[in-house]
Amino acid sequence: xxxxxxxxxxxxxxxxxxxxxxxxxxxxxxxxxxxxxxxxxxxxxxxxxxxxxxxxxxxxxxxxxxxxxxxxxxxxxxxxxxxxxxxxxxxxxxxxxxxxxxxxxxxxxxxxxxxxxxxxxxxxxxxxxxxxxxxxxxxxxxxxxxxxxxxxxxxxxxxxxxxxxxxxxxxxxxxxxxxxxxxxxxxxxxxxxxxxxxxxxxxxxxxxxxxxxxxxxxxxxxxxxxxxxxxxxxxxxxxxxxxxxxxxxxxxxx
Ligand SMILES: C[S@@+](CC[C@H](N)C(=O)[O-])C[C@H]1O[C@@H](n2cnc3c(N)ncnc32)[C@H](O)[C@@H]1O
Numbered sequence: 001x002x003x004x005x006x007x008x009x010x011x012x013x014x015x016x017x018x019x020x021x022x023x024x025x026x027x028x029x030x031x032x033x034x035x036x037x038x039x040x041x042x043x044x045x046x047x048x049x050x051x052x053x054x055x056x057x058x059x060x061x062x063x064x065x066x067x068x069x070x071x072x073x074x075x076x077x078x079x080x081x082x083x084x085x086x087x088x089x090x091x092x093x094x095x096x097x098x099x100x101x102x103x104x105x106x107x108x109x110x111x112x113x114x115x116x117x118x119x120x121x122x123x124x125x126x127x128x129x130x131x132x133x134x135x136x137x138x139x140x141x142x143x144x145x146x147x148x149x150x151x152x153x154x155x156x157x158x159x160x161x162x163x164x165x166x167x168x169x170x171x172x173x174x175x176x177x178x179x180x181x182x183x184x185x186x187x188x189x190x191x192x193x194x195x196x197x198x199x200x201x202x203x204x205x206x207x208x209x210x211x212x213x214x215x216x217x218x219x220x221x222x223x224x225x226x227x228x229x230x231x232x233x234x235x236x237x238x239x240x241x242x243x244x245x246x247x248x249x250x251x252x253x254x
Contacts, residue, residue, distance in 0.1 A: 003121045003167070004071060004097055010167040010207070011051070011072035017206045019052040019078055024115065028194055029143040029246050030058055033112055036141045036248060037062035042109035046133065048098050048126075049116025053079030053091070059112065060088040067103065069096040098126035106135040117144045118161075118171050127184040137253035140186050146193070146245045147171040153231040156224055157242075163217050165207040174245055186249040193245050200238035 001009065011018070018024050037045065037059040047055045050068035052075055059066050060083070068079050068091055076093045083091035096102050098113075098120055111130050120126045130140060147154045147170070154173075161168040172180065174193070181188055200221075204214050221238045228234070233241035 003169075007071045007119055007167045008073070010165055011070070012074040014206060014208055015052060015072060015074035015078050017208075018075070019082075021202070021206055023196055024051065024054055027143075027196070029114065029244065030054060032143070032246055032248075033114065033141055034058040034062075036112075036139060037110060040110055040139055042139075044108050045110040045112065046101075046103065046108045048101070048111060048113045048130065049119070050079050050093065051075050051114075051116070053082045053093070055112050055114050056091050056093070057082060057086060057088060059110070060086075060091050063110070064090060066091045067108075068093045069098075069101065071095070071097045098129055101129045101133050103133045105132055106138075108133045108138060109135060110139050110141070112141045114143045115145065117142070119167050119169055121169065123169075123172075123180060124183070127180060127186065131184040131186060131251060134186075134251045136251055138251050140181075140249040140251065141247070142177075142181075142249065143244055143246045144177070145171050145242045146177065147173045148231055148243070149173050149175075150227070150231055152225065153228045156220070156228045157232065160217055160220060163213050163220070164204055164209050177245055177247065181247065181249055185252050187252060188247045188249045190248045191245065193243055195233075195241045195243055197233075198240050198242050200235075200240075203239075 033055045043064045045059050045063040046067045050070045056066050056068040073095050076095050080093040111134050
């Protein structure tokens, strides 16, 4: 199995849980996507790594068309059903990976991506594809969980993320994100961040983490050094805080 197959396997198996997960269904960043679409009124929008369609549904009232793509077919089935149930006839869902987006150059006015990029095998290829399909002057709105600058806390975070879900690749630091966006001419006009409490039991249940790995995770979190406990705000039950970056970017106009 290669990485993209592992992503599809992981999210096919857990798709329904992401439909109801409070962080995904009601996260504090969801209004940001709605507000961006409401002010930009894009003709054509694209949500990459759409999952069960939370962002696509938020964008739909303000766009002529919303394309929603995801590596997982089960996610696409749920997103399509929700668009149909919500009578959002302007949402078109299809299975596709970010490294190879099935859209013409400069065909999108707005591209969005939420909590997906840390699963991508090759972040540069993904950002290159997003920049390719975005028209000059178009907007890219991103949210993703980020790594602490502190290397010790970062190592612990990447380790627990991978143990929980093998489709995890890496959380970037905020400064690494800024450099990656700039390298693809996606200029951040506004950035912000928030912290989200990750409730341990929900977190592992959502990913269907095998019980043997749940035990290792609990052990790692319980015995994390004090600096890591403080930085990640680790609690007695293994719950912890994750930092989330929000970035509203603009592709340079011609
Ligand atoms: C944590 S879920 C977030 C889903 C959704 N954006 C949301 O906010 O609820 C991550 C999603 O990214 C998708 N994904 C991961 N890697 C991908 C890739 N390379 N191309 C397309 N989708 C990908 C997964 O299949 C999964 O549905």
